[in-house]
Amino acid sequence: METPDAAVAEAIKASGESTLEKATAKAKETIDQLFNVSLNVAVTGNTGSGKSSFVNALRGIKDDDDGAAPTGVTETTMEATMYTHPTMPNVKIWDLPGIGTPNFKAEKYLKDVNFKNYDFFIILNSQRFTQNDIMLAKEIRKQKKNFYFVRSKIDNDLRAEEKKKGFDEQKLLSKIRDYCEKNLEDVGEPKVYLISSFDLEKYDFEILQNTLEEDLPDHKRSALLQAWPVCSAESLEKKIKFFQRMIWAASFASAGIAVVPLPGLSVACDSSMVLLFLSRCYYSFGLDEGSLSKLSEKVNKPHLKDMPKSKLFAAMKDKVFTRVSSSAALTAITTVELLFSLLPGVGSAVAAGISFTTTAYLLREGLNDLAETARSIRKEAGLDIA
Ligand SMILES: Nc1nc2c(ncn2[C@@H]2O[C@H](COP(=O)(O)OP(=O)(O)O)[C@@H](O)[C@H]2O)c(=O)[nH]1
Ligand SMILES: [Mg+2]
Known part of the structure; x- marks a missing residue:
């Protein structure tokens, strides 16, 4: 992992702004739009x-x-x-x-x-x-x-x-x-x-x-990019890239900018933003129970629903009960659990105060993990020729 300064500098660069202040302000706007656009x-x-x-x-x-x-x-x-x-x-x-x-x-x-x-x-x-x-x-x-x-x-x-x-x-x-x-x-x-x-x-x-x-x-x-159903390998990749482009903003937002994307969800707690972001990816890639069961019925492969998947996927699958990402369901996944699933070997002491670097890393790794899971499910479903 990079040193904290390098991670911050990289996020500022990704924002297209010249200073930390300007980048965090833009991050707030970007994240607000990401979660609240109608x-x-x-x-x-x-x-x-x-x-x-x-x-x-x-x-x-x-x-x-x-x-x-x-x-x-x-x-x-x-x-x-x-x-x-x-x-x-x-x-x-x-x-x-x-x-x-x-x-x-x-x-x-x-x-x-x-x-x-x-x-x-x-x-x-x-x-x-x-x-x-x-x-x-x-x-x-x-x-x-x-x-x-x-x-x-x-x-x-x-x-x-x-x-x-x-x-x-x-x-x-x-x-x-x-x-x-x-x-x-x-x-x-x-x-x-x-x-x-x-x-x-x-x-x-x-x-x-x-x-x-x-x-x-x-x-x-x-x-549209977030909500439109996945209808091809290309449309999945487009969604993945879209969320990748948002990681810098989510990293700043997790670092304690006062954004409240959902009522009752405090983003003062670093992990909420990470979880919220990853749950958006999870649903947007069609990994939720409803989408998977629809897919497995369509291609007549009942095992798709229960395909062995990543630890992160398992952590989300068990905890995100409702299809609407509610704050209650999200906070049910703890930072420690998330860290354990993504960074094997990380102890709970680290989880108590996760840094900007760790947050950025979690967002990137979490997104990659869900993206890979979504790709492998499409392949297994026979939708994309391997
Ligand atoms: N084969 C086929 N049937 C469809 C499709 N879309 C709707 N239907 C059927 O057409 C009928 C009328 O559809 P519905 O959605 O209720 O139409 P609405 O009155 O415009 O809301 C239903 O029996 C649907 O199952 C489709 O894309 N393919
Ligand atoms: Mg009707």
Whole structure:
């Protein structure tokens, strides 16, 4: 490990600032943004187009999980239903009412659902886009918000055709995409993303993610990167790099800057910030119980859930009970435990007063450990060819 001065100097350099004071001030802002940034995603479209299923998919939960948006039911309210992201309370996915009624009025609809609340809209359709979709998109644009057209249930279309002679998946996908886009010439030929809520690893889900990242302002992009489900090896690596870039700030924050990222959690205690940071990584990489059980069901490998993993992973798995990172669950892991899991041989005397150097080291090692675990699970699941 480096000497304390070297670690501090390195963190200042990573901050892009020239002095310790400026770096700590920037760290406070960065960490505050990391933990508290809000994002509101509106999911709209016809009744039956797959809105509620898409909402659940974005939240990384199964349709029959507790707290899932009910699917396959006819909507009866004209109100938007809010679903918080399971691990980021400030990220909210809104299941909007269906727009399929014959006398649909886009302007009134947007007013009714409080359109100002949303960062962007996703307009779903499982067939061809209709006049209502187009009217809605135009009205959203008029209100200076972004919208994205998503053609849902694409797995159904493929299944219906795959037994036919001469079936070519790429050709069929292009055909559907062209058909939908032609249908939308009226709104300036926007891109249409083909998606199956049952398999986010396939089709255009990742392209949609990349587009959203490009379109969102910096601070919102951070929420998206953390909350968006892992849908490819690349998207996992992007998340890992994102958290790596935050380590300098988390190190300063752990060193006692007055930041209170969650109510009731004192960051005066060095380990809270380290744990909070690592728990964000843990959830963001899809290592929590809910995500793993969803994955193991999908690839039909029950053992994935219980794969032997790192000591840090085990320490977090046993202690982080709820999917929302609550302060109570986090403080249940003690500094000593964390140190033992990451730095075998470190005694409790050291744990009593961990230094800047140790904190920075813990953050880096902890992140690497979780990243490796996430990579090996993807490999074992057969998602990435080794
Ligand atoms: N095959 C397939 N079925 C889907 C998909 N998304 C939704 N569904 C099904 O379509 C039906 C309507 O979905 P739901 O999410 O309730 O639509 P909503 O009325 O727009 O909220 C349900 O039976 C879902 O299981 C998908 O991506 N693929
Ligand atoms: Mg619904």
